[in-house]
Amino acid sequence: MKRNYALLIILLLMISAQYGFAQSKTISGTVTDQSVAETLPGVTVLVKGTNTGTVTDIDGHYSLQVPSNESVLVFSYIGYITQEVVVGDQNVIDVALAPDLIGLEEVVVVGYGTQKRENLTGAVSTVDVAKTLDAKPIADVGRSLKGVVPGLTITHSTGKLNQDAVLKLRGYGSINGPSDPLVLIDGVEGRLSDLNPESIESVSVLKDAASASIYGVRAAFGVILITTKKGKAGKTVVTYSNNFAYSTPIWNIKHAHMEPLMDAIHTAKARNNGGAPFAFGMGGQDWRDKSIQWEKDYGYLGSSLSDETMKEGRDFEVINGQFYGYRSWDVFGQILNKNAPSSTHNLSISGGNDKVSYNISLANNAKDGLYRVNTETFVKRTLNANISAKLTDWATLNFRNILTKSKYEEPFSYRAGSRLGELFYALRWPNNFAYGVSDGTYFGAPKGTSFISPIGFLRNANRNVTDRDYSRNTIELVTDIFKRDHQDLNFTTNFSYSKGDNEFHQKGGAVPMINWWSSGNPPKYDPLYYSGSTSRNKTSYTFRKNKLYSFNAFANYTNTRLENHTFSILGGTNIEQNDYSYLLASRPFLLDPNLPELATAVGDASANNFKSRWRVLGFFSRVNYNYKDKLLLELNGRMDGSTKFPKGDRFAFFPSGSVGYRVTEEDFAKDFLDRIKVSNLKLRASWGQNGYQDISNFLFLSTLSNRDAKWITNSQLEKTFGNPTVVSSSLTWEKIQTVDFGVDMGLFHNQIDIMFDIFTRKNKNMLVPGEQRPAVLGSSVPKVNAGEMTTKGWEATMSFRHKFTKDFDFYVTGVLADAQAKITKWSNESGILSDFYEGMKLGDIWGFETDRLLQADDFDSNGDLKDNIPVQDPNMYSSGFNIGPGDVKYKDLNGDGKVDKGSFTLKDHGDLKVIGNTTPRYEYSIRTGVNFKGFDLGGLLQGVGKRDYWGIGNVALASYHYDVLYDYQTDYWKEDNTDAFYPRPFASNAGSYLPNTKNIGRLLNGGKMLMYGKNNYVPQTKYLQNLAYLRLKELSFGYTLPTRMTQKFYINKMRVYFAAYNLATWSKNFTPVDPESTINYYGSLSFYGTQLPQTKSFSFGLQLTL
């Protein structure tokens, strides 16, 4: 492969060498900034229609050879309006460029082409690439884009180093599939995490159907178009940048002091009718007193002891064979690393002449994770090469390549399968459990149990390795078929092959531990060593291969012959094939834990595989019409065929259109608008339909899936097959229809720029479970296209930029967006709330309104609730829970004298109401900064205005299980603390009174919203998590050395900077969990706060341009 690249480059160079330079006339001059009358260095001066050109020097001077007097010079510079000058007889041409404060000139990448921003009619946002992606300690583009594009929601469910971003554009759009936007890298689907952020040239986000529909079936929920940096004719430019960062977890949870912790345990257990001894055999007044005394002797969280060795007599005792732990541990301090280093290096070379240009960039990112010992590591190396060769004056050959190699290592997860996160068991028990070591062996939970001793396992675990190799090669030919005056027809054809190989090697093994927590009744201290559960003593390899073949051919015709009418027509075809294969091999019982390979394990090996392929064939066309730059019209059509649908329903046509009206180009309006300081005003409207096909393959075919039968004839479980699936005779596309209205406005000479969009998106043909059939069918009913979901929302961007002098400018950009999806058609006649129902807002949380905590005078002398207190439904309480002072009183909203859930239907929901919604609403960000002389200061604030979540588990709810308490939870009800925030502790509040309701997306708990919690923690207003936050995402300070100084060392530009990330967070939540990483997207129980947290980091770096 590498040899092929070399050959290609040689070939390209040979081609370019055949062409020499033509005749000459030298033009020179100076370019200045019109607004502040200072010279401009770095302005590109090009002879129009050629690649001949130069760049102005430090004083704004240039000098250039032009072919003839008819030549036209084009002066362009980022942030200025491009100017064209006919050479004529002049030899000296001085030019003053006007600043383009809002980027009207900006060329925006759109589907299969580009468009000047002033002529855009769809809802398209662009990203300020330099500010967002350059010089960051973040290797994943997804993390950097967070918050900067209005309407684009980016979440990471955990702070794990290889955690991919989940992208949503304008909220959820379908209950099937992820409804993610399509990410196109140079026109071909790819993953953001495979990119080097610094090789990106532009990012456009196509939000409405009219802009996205040209991409057809996979673009139903918008498109993120990314182009990579291309070479430019001119001298060779070498840039180098680096960044060194130190990260620390955003983790504010600590165990409570021993006294409130032990008292909560005592209270909780005493209430439960004198139940079993608490905390696995440990219990009694002695345990409490000795633990409290230990804390007095050695400090809160054992601060005066640094050694992890457990000393019998001091830290624990064994009485009658029962282990009693007294030592109080700083469990999170033992696990989390406060100083995780990371580094990035970027090197790129670009340049070229009028025949060949190139841009090659290399990057290396390395990052350590958050465990103190045996932590995760992630290394990513990327190589991008874009080479372009002009074969003739009418044909250009482009070659693009991306190579990404990453390696992720993490300790083997003894929690694998449960997905509650590695921190779950660190958060689950009191911190006087045995977290220490004796003779080098950790105390651990007993063999055969699923309880995990987090520290011992983490430190002794083998390291899993995930190797990813991604490569993509694209070859493209662009030909000008003809080019006459005011007419241009060109033809582009490209073929791209991408390949992603993932190899995941799990290295389990047995970990010797001291069994302090033996099973049996009562538990016994058993000083025998044992190994981790045998199901973890295994090794496995998982291979995932993706191959994507993409072919595009399209022609574009532009006609500008008529003075006031410009039109262009685009037409083409897009053909893709996507292959996926998966292979898993695993073998238990490692002979040597240091050699965890299939070949060196001794158990029965097992293997499985899966392959899938889908194809898309599309024909697309677009017509653009522009009347006097005033009236803009665009029509799109795409015919798509997909292998995901049965023959008759395979092809569908998706039309869209948009119009724009630039009011400021109208003479009658201009004066008036000028007077009210409106310098630019464009009204936009668009409508479009698109298809969504991100559903399982072969839903229309009756297939049989295999599994193990619970039947043995020899020694193995026999294999068997499920019933052939029952399929619907008609199954077709989900139709996504979007209507969008927009306004683009410039104020005060375009110093203020406003963009506003409001939209309605309807999924009109949503695939939903078919109408219920009698159970005698004996099969689930096939899905049918019968549902509808409507998402409504709006987005606003406002920028202000002011240049005080050439060396002093200020900018601020604020974005604010909102979207909420609603089910508008669904068959749920009974209105049961555990299913979707018409009118349901996605993410709605049903619960009680909390009144207050009950107090002693609410009870009569028999301990029964007084008559004036509504009866609380006994089903909301665990057996053994006798309601008393300190328990939650829910409100009797419907006034029927009792508090209950009714029949949990829309019509009869008792005292339940919608108490909140998990959809992130009013997402906003503000990016601001100043540049003064060589100094630059910038910041990014990002936040969510409104979001609720019903969190369960010990972090969310004090004494959810009885045996742990955190420092922010000590305000619980006691006889001497009746005005408490938390109720009186009880032994266990797990279990659920309310059924789970529906949520969206296959990633969110399988589409369920978990409504767990009993007793005092039935979902309710008081203990609802408020996940609104504002975060200082980024703060950077840089200094660019004066060019005059650096040029002596052949350096054109040198900037040093310091940057901090996630420096501060403002949140009103009652738990200190990071609001960005609180929701466990995968967990079966979704324990709030048990995932690895996000990090705060400080970094510094250097940027050099030679």
Added chain:
Amino acid sequence: MKKIIYLFTILMVFIAVSGCKDYLEVEPETEFTNDNFWTSESNLESFSYGLYENFKGYGNGGFFGGDHFFSVNNDDVIGLDQRLELDFPTTVPATVSGSHWGWSNIRKANVLITETQKASLDATIQDKYVGVGRFFRALLYWDKVRRYGDVPFYDKPVDPDDEHALFAARTPMVDVVNNIVADLDFAIAHLPDSYDKTKVTKWTALALKSRVCLSAATTFKYHNVAGADVNKLLNESVAASTELMNANFSLSDSYSALFYSEDLSSNPEVILMKKYNENMKHPIPSFIFQEPFFGFSNSAVSSFLMADGKPIHYDGAAHPGYTEWTFNTTDTITTADNAIQVNVGIANGRDGRMSQIIDTTRLVAPFSKGIPMFSPIKYADYDLTVHAPKQGVEATTDAPIFRLGEVLLNFAEAKAELGSITQADLDNSINLLRARAGVAPLSMNVGFDADDRDPSVDALLWEIRRERRVELMLEPFRKWDLLRWAKGSYYDADNSFYGVKVAPTVPFASSITVLKDAEGHLYAQEPGDRRTPWDDRKYWEPIPADQLTLNKNLTQNPGWD
């Protein structure tokens, strides 16, 4: 050059567009489709193993869900909360989940039958797998009939668009049973006559026929079902049992070996077994020793005979030399350990099965209760101290699904119901079981009047039913026997709510909750809490409410609307 590029691009587009007709035809690569699956015997065999899962035996590898030992919420045991509510619906279920109105297994049997008939395979192979399909259809339909009575009968998979089938009314159970018998006759004729004990064979089909025909006949008889030919069914049962009794099966020498054996494949009594090993384990011995959750009722304990073939009380008096089952010890009983080793006053000459079913040497405090009761020993090694079961889903003993012992009981009962039973019949059936248990044989005239006899039941039939109860105790039969005999009222019997009597001198530790009645009988629940009275509507389970809404032609069972 320009021409070449034009040609090249035009060619590319041409290739792209011309390929499009087939381009979108993609087949699944790692999955069978219904079109390419039914092509070989091995595929049919593999598909059929999914149906074998209906033999739950000791469970499918999980903690709950087996047939044996779990179907005990009847007059044999005490200690379970509200046992009528555990095993019987108390309200009409809103939806299918939580009811037995599921049809995917019947669909599976019908899929196997119809797809095998369509496949182009050798006729004998085709007949064999149609036979397997019809065997399981019979098994599954019998389960529907015994729960619901009339149920719609389908002989092919229901099409989602076939409204006639989807909205069909219930087929009278007599007709369903006729279809079941026809299915079994086909299976008997076409299944192999091998003695492979992990696959359904001719013998399995005969054993099922022996069971179903007796059960259906007695159900029809005691519930006065119209249109039934009871004697024909009883004769069919007798014929099937006779064929099995003449085949190469014989009683196992050891009763206990049937329920505590790592390998049943060579046990001559076993007709079909469920194999367990390290790939699929069960928790049953753990339930007995590690986490016992019930004990035996006084009714169950009293139903065992003395070695002379007589019960504890007969002809209005106690058996000579014996007054009552009394638990008597001078050791202090604590719950420090779940199992309490005690000496029990067992009268000499008891039914040998008793000690192999009930642990007569120990009292246990059931897992969740803290209340002492006699524990079961069946399914574990008799000597628990030698083979202490591991806690959890750890056991690998095989489960008998069909055994000759049950066939002998079916035979005797059917003959007795026909009124044609002879001493020779008794000697070939009941008395073989009694001989193994060391109990004197039963004679046609019985010879005593058992005090526990239900006066509405003939003395001989009573002893045959007693034999069935004792021999099959804790196996999945008692509940269904009571229902088909229309004897749900036995659920209300007082001595099925009390355990054995404990002498007042037995010193229990103060930490133990001991519930004893005035006479010293242990019991597990307070009288006020302990029972939901029997209600005749429980003979038939209610059809889920949503099914009646979806299909207006369905009618609800009596008492549930």
